Amino acid sequence: MAGGGLPNLRDGASAGVDQAPVPAPAPPASTHVEDELFLDDGPPIFVTRHHAASDAGGDGTFAVLAPPLFEEQARTRKVLVNLARDLADAGIDAVRFDYPGTGLSEGASDELTLAAAAAAFDRAIGYCQRLGAARIHLFGFRLGGYLALSALPRLPAARAVVWEPILDLAGYRDELVRLERATQRLADGEPVGIDGNPVGAALLAELATAPAIDLAQLAPLRDRITLLCWDGRAIQDAAIRAGLAATVVPDVRFSWRHIRVLEPRSPALFRATIQAVKGA
């Protein structure tokens, strides 16, 4: 900003107000057909259907994308929007949703329960069924991965593709609470929620007592499960011990943990995900 005359803010073009120092990639012409709505067969939840591209040879396959929770969701929202768009470009109808009290869904975050989150996942699946889906696959990231793996046994034709799934919700709860206690100290000790999200006692209790996912018990479903990870080897090691395949994807820069680096898409991760959803 040093040097030079002041830009005239009334004349944006000449002032360069809309010009970024880091040029954004040139956007392609819009080819996306998307329906945004609130599912009203329960507490209103925000849903977006990304229609399979008409020229992509779609065969009625749908994928339901279950997101992470709270700030993990906000930090990675654009990535999941873009994954849904890439799935649609590859001929797969993609349906995203937000849990009640999170994202763009209605409700208060301190009223969210684990049961309500799982119910929202089921409602999104039901939405796909009402649209006439020929087959429905599940995608989940972090908490969404837990929900996808939990739902898989009762959906015999589905595949589950999960990114960095949380396998132990009690451990996840302890991690969140520990982080929150550190934040509280910085913020003068006032009781608050997780990353500023008010969290109800019911959700914390459910997380503490939810059964951990034992990957070994999912071994019979190994042909229908793809685990993708990049943050560490813990998931991969657990999968190998259980006889499941897990892939460590290179060159993934974004994180659900922080916003020190942000990227709107991750090509290698998206490729692996789309291949897995397609069963390729």
Added chain:
Amino acid sequence: MTPRLFKFTNVRGLTVKGILYPATTKPGSPAAAGHDTGVVYLPGIVLGATATHRLGIDLAHQLARDGYPVCLFDPAGIGESEGDYPAGTHQELASWIEAGSCVGDTLQTIDYLLEHAGVRQLVLIGHCGGALTAMYAAARHAAVVGVLLICPPTVCQGEKEALDGPAEAAPPPPAPVAEPPSSSWLDRAIRGVRRPIDAMLGRGHAGEAPSRRATAAEKAFNRRLIEAVQIARADGKRVEIVVGDRDPDVDAFRTFQRIYLPEGVGTRVLDGTSHGFVTATSVALLFSEVGEFMATIGSALF
């Protein structure tokens, strides 16, 4: 009342998506009286409308109960909208916002709301980088009557060290700014608001050396923000800035306030409040401040 989802195509051909929370007060109630004023909330950085523990959504519910329709939207490249923001570090993306990358879609969203939301005028409320976008846009759109900046980054990305550095490290005085040869009312108005700044910076006056502190400040502070505030005030728009006392940039803000803010800009430093408003108390303080600010909109104070 379930909010309304909307979308439009921006000037670059990309779909911009947003959500509108209608006023929920009953027609004819005191809260609804005279509220042809809408609110647009702009979150920080590039995480979109749900960012920072849904602060904007919670605020939208409160303001809707007070009778104001409230809009949140994702500029192209962000969140639900089409396009991609450039991958980068937090600082690089803060620079992308600071450069005004989201202003065009903000202005187009304001136009959309004027046409489709039944409002006659708008207040912009922005948090962090969203505060910069709000201020830049407020200076450029006649329908914006007020702007509330929450924790705006007053120092340019990468320039904080220049402000914090020792006085002897101050750079040499900058060259005088050449005024454009124009006699339009607009240029005269802009020159009018620049002069006090230039005087404080010791710029544009032969033989008068700038102070080291002022030179460092000139390098460090966001001059586009300064000018946007000046223009908005010159147009009679209400401007208020709210900062938390635990915000890491609160000291820079106080310097900014002392050197640059023109008369009539309200400021408030909230006790026990961090940049992210992570406590229920700090959120309550903020919402109270927003409520008081909204109550002044449309009054005859300016």
